Amino acid sequence: MPEGIRIQVENHLGDCKECAESYHLLNLSDQVMEEEKRLQPNPFLVTRIMAGIEELEQNREIHLHIPVYLKVLKPVLISVSVAAAIFIGVMVGNIYLPAHPANSLPVEMVYMNDAALESVELFSQL
Amino acid sequence: MTDNEIIREIVQGERNMYRKLVERYQPMVFRTCMGFLHNKDDADDLTQNVFIQAYQTLTGFKHDASFSTWIYRIAVNASLNKIRKSSKNLLIQRLETVFGVEKSKEFSFAIPDSDNPENILILNEHREWVQKALNTLPENQRTAIVLSKYDDLSQKAIAEIMNLTEGAVESLIQRAKANLREKLSSIQKKKKK
Numbered sequence: 540m541p542e543g544i545r546i547q548v549e550n551h552l553g554d555c556k557e558c559a560e561s562y563h564l565l566n567l568s569d570q571v572m573e574e575e576k577r578l579q580p581n582p583f584l585v586t587r588i589m590a591g592i593e594e595l596e597q598n599r600e601i602h603l604h605i606p607v608y609l610k611v612l613k614p615v616l617i618s619v620s621v622a623a624a625i626f627i628g629v630m631v632g633n634i635y636l637p638a639h640p641a642n643s644l645p646v647e648m649v650y651m652n653d654a655a656l657e658s659v660e661l662f663s664q665l
Numbered sequence: 666m667t668d669n670e671i672i673r674e675i676v677q678g679e680r681n682m683y684r685k686l687v688e689r690y691q692p693m694v695f696r697t698c699m700g701f702l703h704n705k706d707d708a709d710d711l712t713q714n715v716f717i718q719a720y721q722t723l724t725g726f727k728h729d730a731s732f733s734t735w736i737y738r739i740a741v742n743a744s745l746n747k748i749r750k751s752s753k754n755l756l757i758q759r760l761e762t763v764f765g766v767e768k769s770k771e772f773s774f775a776i777p778d779s780d781n782p783e784n785i786l787i788l789n790e791h792r793e794w795v796q797k798a799l800n801t802l803p804e805n806q807r808t809a810i811v812l813s814k815y816d817d818l819s820q821k822a823i824a825e826i827m828n829l830t831e832g833a834v835e836s837l838i839q840r841a842k843a844n845l846r847e848k849l850s851s852i853q854k855k856k857k858k
Contacts, residue, residue: 560850561846561850564845564846564849564850564853565842565845565846567791567794567795567849568795568798568799568845568849569814570791571791571792571795571796572700572795572814572815574792575699575700575703575815576696576699576814576815578699578705578708579692579695580691580692580695580705580708580709580712581709584691584695584709584712584713585684585687585688585691587713588687588691588712588713588716588717589681589683589684589687591713591717592680592683592716592717592720595717595720595721596680
């Protein structure tokens with residue numbers, strides 16, 4: 540910053556409380572960020588990263604050595620098991636049949652006269 | 666060796682060459698993660714994840730941008746994803762606070778030169794304010810200010826990383842500073858009451 544402007548800014552900060560506070564707060568945030576910037580990573584981080592990559596490559600090689608038919612067989616078996624379970628469930632459900640259809644009455648019920656049966660009023664007169 | 670030459674060797678099977686890239690870019694990735702997470706251990710872990718992710722997708726690196734731009738993008742996205750996941754765990758953290766199982770909020774800073782405990786307390790309090798204020802910024806403003814302040818990148822470099830124009834980056838940084846100022850002011854006023 541040119542010297543003349545710097546002096547003007549400093550003078551203004553001396554007079555203006557609001558600007559001085561804003562400047563102080565921005566300074567504070569800059570200081571905190573500078574402190575965090577100075578932190579160093581773990582000295583063994585590079586070794587950890589390379590070890591992680593080595594493990595990744597080993598797992599990839601193991602995966603490549605599994606035969607293709609085994610990779611396909613597992614999902615196929617699972618699908619077949621689920622389909623079989625559903626099919627058996629439906630078959631078991633169809634085995635059950637009601638003894639009589641729900642909406643048909645016995646023949647004797649047709650000739651029953653409800654009005655001739657014991658009436659509640661008879662009991663109330665007693 | 667240039668980055669492209671190293672990448673060519675790695676893709677051809679020389680995976681130990683990746684160490685050169687890691688050593689070259691580890692400090693900047695760490696600083697970027699630190700800018701978002703404010704915790705050294707978390708930043709170490711995330712830096713490790715960033716490099717492993719970069720290795721896994723190295724064959725897809727198209728050389729249309731520089732490797733540094735590419736790895737900055739991975740670091741920024743990984744940091745933002747980590748923050749989003751952490752905010753979902755906020756309920757668990759609050760429960761832990763209620764039941765007194767609080768994780769120590771280690772700032773992992775060097776002990777300041779001042780032996781005065783009061784000064785140390787004030788410094789820690791100021792750090793907490795600034796970190797809290799930074800955490801409330803919208804993602805794009807936060808990204809711009811982290812890349813500007815922590816990585817000392819030019820607006821042109823930030824624009825390339827964020828896929829924006831330089832004018833947009835400048836505007837983001839200005840708004841981020843204004844928001845930071847406002848937020849810090851309100852935190853300070855609350856503490857004074």
